[in-house]
Amino acid sequence: MNFRKATKEDISIIVEMIADDELGKKRENFQNPLPQEYIKAFEEINADKNQELIIVQDENNEIIGTLQLSFIQYLTYRGGIRAQIEAVRIRKDKRGIGLGKTMFEWAINRAKERNAHLLQLTTDKQRPQAIKFYEDLGFKATHEGMKIHF
Template sequence: MTKLTFRNAQEGDLDKIVGMLADDPLGMKRERYEKPLPESYHQAFHAISSDPNNELVVACMDNEVVGVFQMTFTPYITHQGGWRATIEGVRTSSAVRGKGVGTQMFEWAIHRAKERGCHVVQLTTDKKREDALRFYERLGFHATHEGMKLKL
C-alpha cells in the first residue's frame, strides 16, 4: 500500500469529494452529484474552511484524492472542559476500498485529534453500514452510547 498524504481540502476538490460521497447505496440517495455541483456544497465548503474548529481533510495517493473526512473539534464543559474530535463524512474512492486507505486515514485523524488536545475521538455511522461498523471496531472504537437523530 502506498503511503498517503493528507491535506486540507481545496474548493477544486469538491467534485471528487461529492463523487465519493454519492458513490455508495446510502450516499446516492442523499447527495446530488451533478455538474455543476449545487451551490450548497460550495457554501458548506466555505463555512467549514473558515471555521478553525472544522477541517475537511483529503487523503491523496500520488496527488490524486482517494479519501475524505471531516473533523470537528468541540470543547465540552463535561470531562473537565475537555475537547472532542468528531469524524464524519468518511469516504474512500471505490477504486481503493479494501486496500488500507481507511486505516491510514484514521491513523492520521487520531494523531490530529491528539495534536489538538482532544481526550476522545467519536463518530457515528449508519447502522446499515455493517462493514463500516466492523472496520471501526477493528480500529478500537466501541459502541458505548446510543446515538439519536431528529430529521428536520
C-alpha cells in the first residue's frame, strides 16, 4: 500500500467513500460534478501545514482508502501537539481484509513523526463495530465528548 497526500484530482473519490455508509449518506452530497464546497474545503485543508488529507492506494495505484490527520498545537502538555484522526474510510469492496488496521498503524506512526503526544478520534455511538475496532487498536474512551451542531 502507498500512502500519499491527496490532490485535487482525488477529491471526488474521497467524497464518494465518505458518503458510502449509513451516516455518510445522510450528511454528504456526492454527485457529479462535485459541489464547490468540497473543492473549497480541500483547498483550505491543503494550504494548512497542520492538516494532512491522505489517500491510500493499492498495488495497482487504485485509491482504496482515505483519512485526515489534524495536528493541534496547544499550551497544555507543556506545549504539546495533539493529533486528531477523522474521516477514515475504505472503499466498500476492500473492507474486512485488514486495511483499517494498516491505515491506523500508519496514522499512529505519522503522529509520532510529528511529535504528537497522543492521537485522538471521535466516533458516532451508532457505530458499535467501529468502537470495538478502535478499542482493539488500543484506543480508550477516557473522556466524554460533546458537540453542538449549527
